[in-house]
Amino acid sequence: MVEHRFADFSGLVMYRKNYKEKDMLVKILTDRFGKKMFYLRGANRPKFRLSAAILPFTRAEYGGDVRSDGLSFLNNVKSASQFQTISNDLFLNAYATYIFSLVDVGFPDSEPLGSWYQKIEQAMVLIDEGFDAAMITHIIEVQMLQIFGVQPQLQVCTVCGRSDLPFDFSESYGGLLCQQHWHLDHNRFHASQRALYYLRLFSVIDLFKIQSVNVKSATQMELKTMIDRIYQDTVGLSLKSKQFIDKMYQFDSQLPPLKKMSSEIDNTPKDD
Template identity: 40%
Template structure:
């Protein structure tokens, strides 16, 4: 067993035996691992083993089996996310997606940094739907999916009103639409934005603002990509898919409260 200091993001915890807990943490230096916390309710680390807690941990890392948390130093809490059911739902999905994207103990500091930075931007108030779309597009390669949203897969021309072909797993320019009679018939802005999303830098994310109808088009297409190429079905994603119903109920409740206050 080796001792390291590393930033880590708590993915989830679950009960183990009567008083203990297993805590899944994505660490910056040792990958994603399961940690054992004995007598969790009385442990000195009980306040930092909740989901979406980011902390600098002192860890004992085992080559096989469970690892252990010795202590912690600095702690960062995503307060705004935790106070908003919609932000929390999307953040939970991002965490679940990152968890599914790599195997345990795989060293992937770039994914760790990308996940943490995305959550930080969400905490700052950036559009959580757009952040989620960008995150989904950029980690496709972690699932072995590499799609080119930049050029026609036949003539390699760029900057045209492209459509996507599942048959050829790439874009078609107008000159080659006929190659796939079952092409996606996308709004040309969808592949244009996906091309931007694949390489966008964090400093540029703050400049992106999308209308609701465009976010819906992007969401439907990315869902189709994940269904066809990844085949991943997360409970946290299903919750997001059902959130339109939740939003409708909550909006009606707010409206009723305002009427009663009058």
């Protein structure tokens, strides 16, 4: 039996699509009920009263009939605001869409996300405020590995537990190898210490405490390559939103200038 309740909740519009001639389906990430699909009758009609509240990249306080299974229904909106910078920028739009795609795949519908709702909301806030979208996205990617059942050891050597020697990443050993054990995996990443520093940092950083870190473009590219490889080899996702980002890197030489991103740690190691 389908349960339903009339409830107020906070939400982030993940995406929407036309349904029939004048109706619309809107998927909203909610703070209380997880991801829910809402049916809005007449949403494609002119002057639809909830139009502003169902635009992509909108956050709002909603009220509606939330059902345990199938489609839910929106009744009212108390407040709504759109992430304007994201909405007006193709590149930022792509990163935000990819983050929502990861959430859509990683969490079952109708399952509360707990603290992940606030984390995703904060990621959108940071991107909208001008923090480097690629770096914010990498933080989400690294921290979501556990959601996909992959938890690489990124703090100490997987063999001996040491943390005071140079590291490299080994897929075979499920995480870091210190320099004393590099010989155990000839297929290790051969990554720079700077890129590994950020990979480790991103696994534990609090998005709500970001203050100042400069990430060079070369390190950004290496990080992207590392994280892409981990996702490809251990998670196995192939998302259209991610493919679009990859095409941006491949074909657009005029990417937006890198911005400064911050965190509570600002000392990065130098590579030998």
